[in-house]
Amino acid sequence: MGVTRVETAAERWARFTPITTGEEYIESLRGRGVKVHLLGERVEEPVDHPIIRPSINSLRMSYDLAIQDPELATAWSPLINAQVNRFLHIVESPHDLVMKNRMQRRMGQLTGTCFQRCAGLDTISVLHSITFDIDKKHGTPYHQRYLDFLKLAQQHNIIIGAGMTDPKGDRSKRPAEQADPDLFLHVTRRTKEGVFITGAKAHMTGGLNSHWICVMPTQNLQEADRDYAIIGLVPGDAEGLTYIYGRQSCDTRALEAGDIDKGNAQFGGQETLVIFDDVFIPWEHVLMDGEYEFAQELVTRFTAYHRASYVCKTGLGDVLVGAAASIAEYNGADHASHVKDKLVEMTHLNETIYSSGIASSYEAKPLASGIYMNDPMLANICKHNVTRFPYEISRLTQDLAGGIMVTLPSQADFEHEETGALLDKYLRGRASVSTEERVRMLRLIENMTLGRNAVGYLTESMHGAGSPQAQRIQITRGMELEAKKALARTLAGVIATDQV
Amino acid sequence: MGVTRVETAAERWARFTPITTGEEYIESLRGRGVKVHLLGERVEEPVDHPIIRPSINSLRMSYDLAIQDPELATAWSPLINAQVNRFLHIVESPHDLVMKNRMQRRMGQLTGTCFQRCAGLDTISVLHSITFDIDKKHGTPYHQRYLDFLKLAQQHNIIIGAGMTDPKGDRSKRPAEQADPDLFLHVTRRTKEGVFITGAKAHMTGGLNSHWICVMPTQNLQEADRDYAIIGLVPGDAEGLTYIYGRQSCDTRALEAGDIDKGNAQFGGQETLVIFDDVFIPWEHVLMDGEYEFAQELVTRFTAYHRASYVCKTGLGDVLVGAAASIAEYNGADHASHVKDKLVEMTHLNETIYSSGIASSYEAKPLASGIYMNDPMLANICKHNVTRFPYEISRLTQDLAGGIMVTLPSQADFEHEETGALLDKYLRGRASVSTEERVRMLRLIENMTLGRNAVGYLTESMHGAGSPQAQRIQITRGMELEAKKALARTLAGVIATDQV
């Protein structure tokens, strides 16, 4: 302790160069000297690691799309009087939130996986109002610090990762009660330059692919948890950070030769455990320190934004509808009425998710700081549907794919001098479609329903932005039972109409 | 034939006086001399019939609400430069559609049943653009006639019923192919004053409670069906009309003494078979005559509007959530975790419906005539959820109600000198709640899940605005399978990215 190098905010920003293209983004991640472990080994250059690279490609798409479709993926920022990437834009209207949803769906369509930039975007949104509200109560300078940081972030067009989920240890104990105080990230000491933090953030989405990480509390806090009430911005290459890469189903296929068995060779998601060992944050980058009573509201607002962000999964759903329709066609089964009916059902479920997400955005209301927040009830409804429908869409896709989806030999067997011809002969479906096309489509379906991107399409849909029970708790809070009971009593004649 | 009295448009309008209050609305229905049959008898004055009156009360609420909550239930009409009932307002923006949805939910909350005015409202909306489009192609004068009519409608604040569903006979045959030509409503002759029509419109919602009925085609038509391509406005008391009232589950409880067993004594729905026997329509009130090629588009647009109108059922869902919570409380079971969980599930389903409805409205786009139409895909998604979730909400309500909901003795038994005290003693739940309160709440639940208003909450949710398969056909049309297949092919590496 006490050995961490103290850097000023300016020193930290000095390491960054403004980014425009996807290619520049990838270059910006090189040579940062971050400490990364994957499959038991220290990774020298994550950018070139075949398991990691597809996850970087997904984020890269957010830069490329801004160029290809600026109306969708950029917005005018009054902060810097310039067009900025929409992932760095603050929410000035319900329309901004709807455009966010459309961009998320498109990103999902283009990558077929988690593109990792939404949590950071929703963090930007929530910090605007929370810092404002804290300042109002405590006279703190957080909101201006936030705006200063955001301007630089927009000017440099960098990626911010959200460091929210603490490891939590024993779920029945509060942060300050844990046997090991580090099971929630916390401030260990304060100096005149800034604060030092220790702890970890679990399954951080795209953590390693971000330029800055924003740490913040993961749950409501009490007075005893004061040191856990910290929000701060940390560059991804700060001293004291260790990233340990999470395994995904079928991750090592990325290490194999050939692109077919990967299913989706280009794109993947990423979640890492990020350990903070006495990491320094200069005061300019501290946005909460001890104001524990705002932690609950921070989480509530963050989840309001973030649960509606899960409309991204409808983009993946679009890919699966397309894959299911394609494989039915390749199998020669596309005219069967039950096939058509299953495609309709998949679409119906997918659009139901989408509609609850954008409804939440359209119904946004302004907060005290002047930005808009989507309707929290409908955001929870959206996310709750996301914990259900992708599983059914996945099941229906597997139904249409046929069993061959899980019994296909490897690409190497298809390319082998002896077995290649045999496989080509025997695994052909409809004559007009090559065996390879059929195999590729089956591997994409495997990728999204069992393999690497099933992690994002299924399990992350379940737990990201809060597990199902977390939504049910929020729905309970917003369901206005007393008003509804009054409606029922009135119609039943239990009380006079004018009491409603 | 040929004996029907020919009236001018002006003569017909002369019978109406502008309406403001709900009370005036009820008076406006009196003494019209309409030919109504119910339970095998001619009803002399429908307004005072105890089975019919609750259905009128539901519509009356649309007048009362306009006074109580003008922001919600009225809108400024540029047509007549005045504030008009929102049920007569044309859709000038997505906001208008969202406000419509909010008003519909509120009406559902206040009546607990089908309030019968949405089909007419959605008819007004669709006719604006359809008449415009026909005129553009054919140089016809329909759009101006429409505007003229609508101005008078707004000035008189009358109710328009939608006469859409023909009896259809053999579903495998087209209108002109039916053995009996009257199984679809059609023009039998044309004179210089106007047209004469014969046929019937089945299960017309609130038909008898409307001042005017707009007849229009119910499905796509071909050239041979030209005489079936008729849109016209008919006053509800026109010569040649016969109304035969549809029975509802438990309808005759309305004839019993006491208000408890009715469940919802005040409000009910209404559907009638309306028979048109050589009914005259002056040319001023004819808005389509033979332009069969617009029938398909008419239906598609009408269902886009009307399927999103089914968010009204979320108002009924609110009542059921309230009733379920109330009865759990009266039974002393409100603290059980499974009870709370079921209320959350009911709310989740109800809000999912709501979100798909308002999302459709927010995503509205302008049509050539200048008004807005909601997103047809999301409207179909909304209605498709309505064919499922109310049944599950109803099931969960019955779960929380307990079996006593279907074994309660009659109100007369509760009031009987011998059995009254016994029932009060033995059917009490939690001591702090009177037996009567408990019984009333159970009867409301019976009303909405098995009885009179279950017709509206369940079966009409299934079939109104088109049965489930009709939505699946529309979803098929809008699901853009080729674009989605291209997404899948790109990610699977089947085709080059730039082809997408």
Next chain:
Amino acid sequence: MGVTRVETAAERWARFTPITTGEEYIESLRGRGVKVHLLGERVEEPVDHPIIRPSINSLRMSYDLAIQDPELATAWSPLINAQVNRFLHIVESPHDLVMKNRMQRRMGQLTGTCFQRCAGLDTISVLHSITFDIDKKHGTPYHQRYLDFLKLAQQHNIIIGAGMTDPKGDRSKRPAEQADPDLFLHVTRRTKEGVFITGAKAHMTGGLNSHWICVMPTQNLQEADRDYAIIGLVPGDAEGLTYIYGRQSCDTRALEAGDIDKGNAQFGGQETLVIFDDVFIPWEHVLMDGEYEFAQELVTRFTAYHRASYVCKTGLGDVLVGAAASIAEYNGADHASHVKDKLVEMTHLNETIYSSGIASSYEAKPLASGIYMNDPMLANICKHNVTRFPYEISRLTQDLAGGIMVTLPSQADFEHEETGALLDKYLRGRASVSTEERVRMLRLIENMTLGRNAVGYLTESMHGAGSPQAQRIQITRGMELEAKKALARTLAGVIATDQV
């Protein structure tokens, strides 16, 4: 108190004559002088009351079927060395339970409603072993009394109703804790001739149509509840009994002229509140008195038998599958692929229920008294599916029926001189089917999904033999979580294999 006439067991039996035919059964119910209230009036002769009679017809079917299909509906009783109605037979083997299930399904097919005799049958079954077990512990004479009673019951071929469900009052309090001690039925005094009981049994299925009622505890009891631990047999016409008839959806259609609108004119269910005011039971008919510690086991065994008895609902499901197929045919829609698919889904759900019921029966194990009890886990599974699938079968039936199901005019309108011809003309579907046939089928569907027999098919499926949560509690008890955790630990390598 103290004024009730004391009768001997023999005096009570002397009032009965052996019954063979259904006609004799109906006669056996006449002139009993029972005190019955319905719709606020004392009913002089229930047998001839048009609302009550259909419920009697359902039970009558159990006599007629025994004659028509003796293999199915009778069994050889070693107790009296004669063939007896299977509803009075004790369970000598798993085969007996399976035959019971088959008979129940057949009865459901033939009546389309609750035929009210299963609870009594399952009572006979559970008393065999419970009386045996009490005697073994306490040296009481209950088992022999039980056998003596059952012999007479078999010889007279009478119907036994199960009086189980107490009104319960405040669900958070035990019997002895209730403000009003009568909210659970209990012994008020004991004399040398017998016991006197006071209280009520709620929604007793077919109570009024039974010759004898067996009262028994409805839940587990503690020492303070000793007086509530009573099992006794009471003739249906005993002094002190009052029956208050439960209303059903659409019950008064039975009072209307014509048979069409009733939907199922012949058959109905019945549930009554039965009040016991100082009712006497001679010792010969007392089968438990104070052995409170057996109440829990009594309930557990009864529900094991009775929850599997809910396969009866698959008979009703068969009727609905048939009705849905018929109406699709009458509408001319039977060749649509979605129609066929929905019929398959209905069948799949219905047979799933059936399979869990008969699986429970086949897996029966003998109890100490020598009779068999079905597998309790699978019986709970069966019943739990019954709380879900009939609702979905009903929903799908309404889908296939079309909206006309809830907007049909009354039979009187069809028969009216003016409207009759109009309705016949306009409400015809496929030309080869008469309008009346179509209307009848629609009315049957209304009857089973909203009307009188929806009470039995839906709400009783939910709550009869215990509400859903009661099954979940039993499933929890039987789920053997520790053994399953051991399986998981072994495969995960958490513990050595030999520990499993």
Next chain:
Amino acid sequence: MGVTRVETAAERWARFTPITTGEEYIESLRGRGVKVHLLGERVEEPVDHPIIRPSINSLRMSYDLAIQDPELATAWSPLINAQVNRFLHIVESPHDLVMKNRMQRRMGQLTGTCFQRCAGLDTISVLHSITFDIDKKHGTPYHQRYLDFLKLAQQHNIIIGAGMTDPKGDRSKRPAEQADPDLFLHVTRRTKEGVFITGAKAHMTGGLNSHWICVMPTQNLQEADRDYAIIGLVPGDAEGLTYIYGRQSCDTRALEAGDIDKGNAQFGGQETLVIFDDVFIPWEHVLMDGEYEFAQELVTRFTAYHRASYVCKTGLGDVLVGAAASIAEYNGADHASHVKDKLVEMTHLNETIYSSGIASSYEAKPLASGIYMNDPMLANICKHNVTRFPYEISRLTQDLAGGIMVTLPSQADFEHEETGALLDKYLRGRASVSTEERVRMLRLIENMTLGRNAVGYLTESMHGAGSPQAQRIQITRGMELEAKKALARTLAGVIATDQV
């Protein structure tokens, strides 16, 4: 062609030694010289290949269980007057089928995967009656050949694999119509010694782990398909056979060091594409040759047996219930009411599957050859539930596991000198449980819901023994719609009761 070595039946059997223990079974697979390809390479000795071995271990369990629990896993064979492995026993009674189901569930519990021996067992069953029926019609000697073979199979205690599924090519064409005649396996020539066959069998379960393969038709055949009507027994090491191993999700984790990330290190499933290139079968081992009209019935009976065999998945369901309960406990969340409720739901679904399977078995009826076949309707119901409920059980397990299930670092990271301690510190849940235990349980859940054994638990549950639509077709055939329509007509009063 024509170069394949002709062997007699006796020569083929001479290569086998009777097997008793699991260890002997494994030895029996060594040194067979089979031609196997996996991941692009010829595998010299499959028994020792780390990807293949777990699949062999699963089959080995069928030998070990026969020794550990002979009542469950062996049966007395009258054919050889000895106790034989139940997987080689013919079905002499419904009890045999129920015992089969119990053994299957137990095997599933012990291996957590597909143990690959059911298809062979069900093949033995179906051949008994089919050969009998063919002989009866055609005077062929197939049944005796079958019995002779089965005796030797029982004496040697060998494993028989079912070679049923042809590659099928274009699904819209029949076998004889395919462009490539080999897309269905067929006889290419007949000599006095036997027949020669060419073609392939796709995704053969445990094909490589079997001693003999029984080829048989996969669908109904017409006269033009006569050469495709072949049933024959081929030793797994016959000349002309090539096995190409199917990839599974996460298969290469078996090649990694450490056992944790494998999830279930010991057991796996196996499916291979088996290519038959001019493979010889002596007449003694030919059980059908050209009797195409029996192909349909063969398939129907096979699926009746095999669809009920899918109760095996309830054994896997038991493991998942145990794993979900364990991880909830390790996370400290086991007392939450929603956790308990989800475990109940999982159990309910799992037991529903089990009940439909054993119900089918208990309802077995004898066939002409004297053996029993389970009820085909209920077998289809069972399998149809298997295409749904495991997906929901899997979803609920992922819910209880938490997101950490898909973001865990690798075992190597846990063992790394730097990261090991960090991971142990930060990924601990409840203090009393080691981090390793928690990780192992999460990896098991990953294995069964996304990884290697998800292939068996999910996708194979969907498609094995026929895809969902295949069951719906069979349900359609058995649903007896006319009888059900008659029930409905009777109750609706459409026809007189006596017509039913």
